[in-house]
Amino acid sequence: MTPSPEPAANGALRVAAIGDLHVGEDHTHPYRDLFAQISSEADVLALCGDLTNFGKTKEAENLAEDLMACTIPVVGVLGNHDYECGQPDEVAKILHQAGMQVLDGEAYEIGGVGFAGAKGFIGGFGRHMLSPFGEGPIKDFVQASVDENLKLESSLRMLRTERTVVVLHYSPVIETVMGEPPEIFAFLGSARLGETIDRFDGVKAVFHGHAHRGSVQGRTARGVPVYNVARPLLARTTEREYTIVEI
Template sequence: MSEKPERIVLAATGDLHVNDADANRYRDLFAEISEKADVLALTGDLTNFGRTREAENLAEDLRHCTIPVVAVLGNHDYECGQPEEVVRILQGAGVTVLDEQAVEIAGVGFAGVKGFVGGFDRAELGAFGEKAIKDIVDESLGEARKLENALRTLRTDRAVALLHYSPVAATVEGEPKEIWPFLGSSRLADAVDRFDNVRLVLHGHAHRGSYEGRTRRGIPVYNVAQFVLTEQFGKPYVLYEV
């Protein structure tokens, strides 16, 4: 687009969990989304185990998407230990996979990271005790720093943050409370809240979670795992005006 529109339509979904046998599973869905939106955001767990064939199946379907696609990886995309290969295959299909960088599309900035575990608010895990605990906290802090750094590079007055793990407790409600610390971290919300241009935050991961929440500063957070969206809207994606 040569001119930057005042608003764009953003489609979002996540937790596709494409497997080895899933040829053409999402082809028609991506074609439909292309007719309704300007940009598609994918919030991780794009594959089921991070296998090469899974990524290739998804990439083939994404070639039927005629609008720009931005994405982050999820924990399932790391399972086989080759997230770089998943990224390479998806990039070959034209997907911008966000991690330490940001991108501007039609006047809207997109920054994203996978995120990590750690818990929320007063129940957030602290860096005390065994090295293994400190390593978890370091990883969580590192993901939040990457998100903050990526958002800082954007000069747009509208920005969207993409995550896999949740930044707030509200959107994991519905999941067993015992596993909430493994579904996200408030540190991600702290990073987002430092920026006035972030219009919304999208994440997945919590299949049985809730659709909507807010950061402490009031920035809207949406759980766009396809299972949540299907329950909420009767279809596996949602549209936003940004």
């Protein structure tokens, strides 16, 4: 866990969050101005996955150039699109070199607030959550979900801060995927993530993306606020393309 800078004078931290940027190879500085604006309004930027369209090196480099406009710390996770070309480690390396702290089971502390995160995975919610029963491929599928959940648990265990923010790509609750076709709910997140979050005290907010047609806000069973910050959703339903929450 990396040490934090000095906390703000009033102890509060303004966290801006956005996901699903989907930067392409032919994009030229698509988010430079937005990142500069966010830097003037927030203390930390959290990026919630699907940062590139296909996980290509050029796409990551285009985003990395825009991240240079950030004058505040940046934390984030990768999403399923960032894995498409089979080189997520290279994407993460490029973004890390541009100043982003990539959370994949790691933890990071900024201004007295802990940031825990992982990509997460699919699996479903409630009585419809897939269980490891039957054919081998189903068991492998569920194990992939469990493995991502263990990364999140590991990152949360690293923190000793009184306030924690969780950064994901997939949703931990069904409320923020409402609005999507019910047939794909299971492919938008997993209740396992929410159950893990609720085992840890001090979690003040959870940010995720992925559900472009979902809902903006929900809560875990213990009442932790969950924010869907997928850019296509926020651009369509709110006044700006990102969310700011004071922690």
